[in-house]
Structure formats: C-alpha cells, structure tokens
Amino acid sequence: MLETTPRAFAVPISTSQFSCVGERSGNQDAIGYHLDEYNACFVVSDGVGGNAGGELAARIAVDTALNTFVDNPSVAQHDIEQAVKAANDAILAKQRELADQSRMSATIVSLFVDRTSGQACWAHVGDSRLYWFRRGALMQRTEDHSLSERSGEAAMGNGANGGERLVKTNLLYRALGARATAETTVSTPQRLADGDAFLLCTDGLWQLISQQVMERSLQLADSAEEWLALLRRAAEAKADESRDNYSALAVWVGFPQQVTLAGTARPA
Numbered sequence: 001m002l003e004t005t006p007r008a009f010a011v012p013i014s015t016s017q018f019s020c021v022g023e024r025s026g027n028q029d030a031i032g033y034h035l036d037e038y039n040a041c042f043v044v045s046d047g048v049g050g051n052a053g054g055e056l057a058a059r060i061a062v063d064t065a066l067n068t069f070v071d072n073p074s075v076a077q078h079d080i081e082q083a084v085k086a087a088n089d090a091i092l093a094k095q096r097e098l099a100d101q102s103r104m105s106a107t108i109v110s111l112f113v114d115r116t117s118g119q120a121c122w123a124h125v126g127d128s129r130l131y132w133f134r135r136g137a138l139m140q141r142t143e144d145h146s147l148s149e150r151s152g153e154a155a156m157g158n159g160a161n162g163g164e165r166l167v168k169t170n171l172l173y174r175a176l177g178a179r180a181t182a183e184t185t186v187s188t189p190q191r192l193a194d195g196d197a198f199l200l201c202t203d204g205l206w207q208l209i210s211q212q213v214m215e216r217s218l219q220l221a222d223s224a225e226e227w228l229a230l231l232r233r234a235a236e237a238k239a240d241e242s243r244d245n246y247s248a249l250a251v252w253v254g255f256p257q258q259v260t261l262a263g264t265a266r267p268a
Contacts, residue, residue: 010115011192012254013040016224018232019247022204022239029202029247030058030106034066039073040113041066041083044249045106046128046202048175053104057091061106061176064090075112075121077186084108084123088182095177105177109142109200111251113192122198123186126175129206131199132190136219136260138211142185144203145174170203194254197227204246208235219260224250 013035021027028047034040045061047054068083087108095102107126114120122130127144143149148170174183197218213234221227228250235246 010037011113011118013113013115014224014252015042015250016228017247017249018228020204020232020235020239020245022243022245026055027245027247028054028058028106029204029245030055030062031247031249032062032066033249034070038115039069040111040115040251041069041073042111042198042200042249042251043108044110044128044200044202044247045108045176046126046204046245046247048105048107048126048172048177049244051101051103051105053094053098053101054106056094056101057104057106057177060090060094061087061108065108065110069112073114075114075119075189077121077189080110080112080121080123080186081182081184083112084110084125084176084184085182088125088176088179091177092180103177105175107172107202108176111198111200113251118192119189120192121187121189123184125182125184126172127170127203129199129201129203131201131211131214133197133199133215133218133256134193135195136197136215136256138215140187141211142187144170145172145183145185147171147173170207192253195256195259196253197224197256198251198253199231199248200251201248202244202246204244205231205235205248207244208238208246218256222257224252227252 033042045058047058064087107128109124109128217230
C-alpha cells in the first residue's frame with residue numbers, strides 16, 4: 001500500500017514483497033522493512049547454503065540491521081556500515097551460543113532512505129542484489145561478492161544481464177558470519193527522483209529472470225504489488241530449473257507507472 005505522510009515534502013514510498021520456498025524443504029530467505037514518515041529501511045537476506053543455521057542467520061541479519069537503523073535512522077555511510085556490522089556481530093554471537101550452527105552465515109542487501117531530503121544509499125554483502133531503475137530502465141545494480149562475478153562469468157549471460165543461462169554455482173568470498181569483520185560495499189548517496197524503483201532480491205530470483213523481464217514488467221505495472229506479481233509469475237514459470245528459494249522486495253518512489261516508457265505511451 002502507498003505510505004502517506006502529513007509532511008508534504010516527504011518522499012512518497014510504496015512497497016511489496018514475496019518469498020517462495022521453491023523446490024526446497026525450507027526457506028532460508030528473510031525479508032523486512034521499516035517505514036515511517038521520515039525514514040525507511042528495506043532489507044533482504046539469504047542463508048548461505050551448505051551450513052546449518054542459514055535460515056536463522058538470515059533472520060538475525062534482517063532484524064538486527066532494521067533495529068540498528070530504527071535506533072539511529074541515517075543514510076550516512078558510517079552509520080550504514082554500523083548497521084551491517086551489528087548484523088554480522090549478532091550472527092557471530094549466535095554462532096558461539098549454538099555449537100551445532102557455528103558456521104551459519106548469510107548474505108544481506110539493504111536500502112536506506114531519508115524521506116525528507118530525498119537521499120538514499122544501499123549496502124550489501126554477498127550475492128543478494130539491489131537493482132535501481134529510473135523511468136523503467138536499469139540505472140545500476142550491486143556487484144556480487146562471488147567468484148563468478150569476480151571472474152566475469154556473471155557478465156556472460158546470467159539472469160541479471162539479459163541472458164537465460166543459470167549460474168549453478170556462485171561461490172561467495174564475503175558473507176555475514178564468515179569473518180569477524182563485515183566487509184560491506186556501500187553505494188554513494190543518490191538523490192531520488194519521482195518514478196525511481198528498486199528491487200532487492202536473493203540469488204534464487206535473479207538466476208531465474210533476466211534484467212529485461214524486470215524492466216518490461218516494471219513498465220507494464222501500475223503498482224509495486226503488480227510489478228512483483230509479474231516477476232513472481234515469470235519466476236514460477238522457470239522454477240523447475242532451480243531448487244533454490246527466491247524472494248524479492250520492491251520499493252517504489254513516487255509513481256513509476258506515470259514515467260516509464262510504457263506508461264507514457266498509454267492513452268489518457
């Protein structure tokens with residue numbers, strides 16, 4: 001639903017989300033957000049497969065990052081790094097508490113918004129991604145902390161770059177809970193524009209659908225909910241090609257449906 005505020009100059013924001021188990025027995029993806037009249041924070045995390053406790057690690061990452069932001073709502077780089085550091089520290093503390101889950105870890109991708117100034121920053125660790133769209137076209141996406149991205153394989157045609165090849169293995173060199181220090185990549189501050197749209201998602205989704213599908217679905221959608229419904233339908237059509245969970249969180253700034261190419265082409 002659209003978030004409204006009595007302060008006319010606050011950036012309007014709407015959001016929607018989904019999380020699907022896929023072919024797995026459990027869901028190691030976690031999603032959460034905080035949205036008030038002045039600030040917003042959106043977080044997606046994915047438990048790293050192969051180690052026990054991935055589902056718990058992802059939930060800890062989301063909850064801790066959100067709570068840290070609520071205590072100190074800020075889009076400053078240092079404060080964003082502190083929110084991710086707190087998530088990493090919380091996972092490490094739980095590892096020490098639970099001996100059978102001492103290697104649990106998770107990815108994280110997060111978006112931080114100052115609604116009064118119209119400024120946004122995002123941060124990530126691992127291969128959960130943020131895509132930033134303006135006027136229905138991709139402006140930027142996060143770069144995975146993975147061996148395939150580092151070697152260039154991720155640019156050879158996986159879901160995020162337009163092709164249909166699935167990345168079967170995507171080994172990470174950064175994850176929350178993997179080291180004592182969280183090595184976080186934080187974006188430069190960006191001034192938001194009416195019609196900006198963000199997609200935060202786990203690798204289970206971006207391995208199933210291409211950037212072109214994301215863009216075209218956005219251009220056809222009238223709401224964040226409709227955009228995600230189109231993406232979910234596209235992912236479900238190919239879900240038998242992957243056994244992974246797939247999750248997404250959409251954030252709309254203002255009214256993207258009024259400024260995308262498809263939207264402007266519609267008759268009044």
